[in-house]
Amino acid sequence: MPRTSVLLLLMLGTPAIADVPPERVVALEHLVTQDCGSCHGLTLKGGLGRPLTAEALAHAEPDGLATIILDGIPGTAMPPWRPLLTEDEALWIAQYLKTKDSKQ
Structure with a gap:
């Protein structure tokens, strides 16, 4: 199999990682904690809110979690964070939450 085909297959099988600058990662980790x-x-x-552990979020897709982060859940205490976060930052948080337990 040609090298480009292998690379393409690897890229298709890998979920997209949110593009967030390293200096913003520190602020996002702080936001998640606090x-x-x-x-x-x-x-x-x-x-007050549900667990956000990797185990509790195992069934959730990062894009769906990012939408919840950005738009909140009407009628609940979950606020919309869209005024403060970009879509990439919300996706980064979703991916972070889904892998956080394995990093500890």
């Missing part, structure tokens, strides 16, 4: 943690628990194992 702002998300204020409702979802500082360990993200639940509180």
